[in-house]
Amino acid sequence: MGAIHRWVLLACLLVLSSCGQNQQVKDSQLTLMKTTNPSPIVTQKNKSNDHVKDIEQDVSSFPELYDVAVVKGKKDTLVVYKVKHLYRFKMKKIEKNINKMLEQKYPDENFTISSDYKIFLETVRLDEKMKSSKYTAKNAENRFNEIVNMTKDLK
Structure with a gap:
């Protein structure tokens, strides 16, 4: 049972880390749609x-x-x-x-x-x-x- 739990935990961590990478891409794309008002x-x-x-x-x-x-x-x-x-x-x-x-x-x-x-x-x-x-x-x-x-x- 211990080995199965480790594999499940590892799989969950991989899924969560890949979701985080996709979120970074979405944030940079939203920059074009949001008002940023950069200083001169x-x-x-x-x-x-x-x-x-x-x-x-x-x-x-x-x-x-x-x-x-x-x-x-x-x-x-x-x-x-x-x-x-x-x-x-x-x-x-x-x-x-x-x-x-x-x-x-x-x-x-x-x-x-x-x-x-x-x-x-x-x-x-x-x-x-x-x-x-x-x-x-x-x-x-x-x-x-x-x-x-x-x-x-x-x-």
């Missing part, structure tokens, strides 16, 4: 992010959007957003309006704008990496440039 990011450590916060607030003011992330690099500013489901059929118009507003309000900035979920997810991951003390400003700028290039490849 500046890839250079010595730069202030006040200007970037203003950009985030301006873009967040659009009623069609429910989540916005802004990253300021050396040359470019990446604005990534999620569109509410009811407005998804107007995405081109929304992007045009956001671009127009940003160009008028911040003429000296070079904006890259995207509503792609993958780009949003990569931006959130960059934010998480930058919170680590081991992640350098150079690494952040390189990853930022990779994300900006991804947006150009998707268009």
Whole structure:
């Protein structure tokens, strides 16, 4: 009887551990559907992010959007957003309006704008990496440039 109980216990532990792994996958997938409101990011450590916060607030003011992330690099500013489901059929118009507003309000900035979920997810991951003390400003700028290039490849 003792050996049977051990096998049953082992089988239960295997089933429970596999359930835990599936839960981790589901949590990462839900990140795309939940509002995360990542803080504005500046890839250079010595730069202030006040200007970037203003950009985030301006873009967040659009009623069609429910989540916005802004990253300021050396040359470019990446604005990534999620569109509410009811407005998804107007995405081109929304992007045009956001671009127009940003160009008028911040003429000296070079904006890259995207509503792609993958780009949003990569931006959130960059934010998480930058919170680590081991992640350098150079690494952040390189990853930022990779994300900006991804947006150009998707268009």
